[in-house]
Amino acid sequence: MNSIRLSYRYRLYAFSDYRSMKSALPYMRQVVLAKALTDVEELDARRFVARIPNKGFQNYLQPIGGQQTKPSGIDSLITALQLLYKKNGFSARYVVVERG
Numbered sequence: 198m199n200s201i202r203l204s205y206r207y208r209l210y211a212f213s214d215y216r217s218m219k220s221a222l223p224y225m226r227q228v229v230l231a232k233a234l235t236d237v238e239e240l241d242a243r244r245f246v247a248r249i250p251n252k253g254f255q256n257y258l259q260p261i262g263g264q265q266t267k268p269s270g271i272d273s274l275i276t277a278l279q280l281l282y283k284k285n286g287f288s289a290r291y292v293v294v295e296r297g
Contacts, residue, residue, distance in 0.1 A: 199284040201257060201277045204247040206296055209274075211281050211289030218291040230294040234278075237292060242270030245294050246277070 201209045207229070212218035215233075222228055230241060247255040253266035254273035257280045267273040278289050 199281060200295075201281050201284075203245050203257075203274075203277060203294070207245045208295045208297070209245070209277050209281065210293040210295065211278055211285065212291040212293070213287045213289070215291060218293060222293070225293065225295045227296040228293055229296050230292070232292060234289055234292050237271070237274065239269060239271050242274040244270075246270050246273040 199210075203209050210221070210225075211234075212221065218231065222231060230237075230245065232241070243254075249255055249266050253268050254270055255276075256265055256267050256273065257277040259265065267276060274292075278292070282288060
């Protein structure tokens with residue numbers, strides 16, 4: 198199970214179906230968010246993604262010479278999911294954020 202560290206406190210996991218998400222939850226330490234990706238709102242995302250003071254939210258893809266920040270928490274979370282997609286090879290329908 199691959200994950201992405203969103204900040205020093207939070208780690209993001211992505212799952213392709215509900216069953217696999219539910220089966221992984223008991224093995225995680227402290228789950229603070231477990232939702233379908235379509236149900237994640239801006240306020241949810243802002244709580245977990247890294248914020249860069251006076252610039253915006255971290256772009257987890259970190260393009261060379263490109264934009265290092267994103268204007269919203271959802272945009273930042275999407276870049277984290279894109280990076281996780283590169284590792285996993287499957288699309289995320291459900292996301293889990295773990296504290297620890």
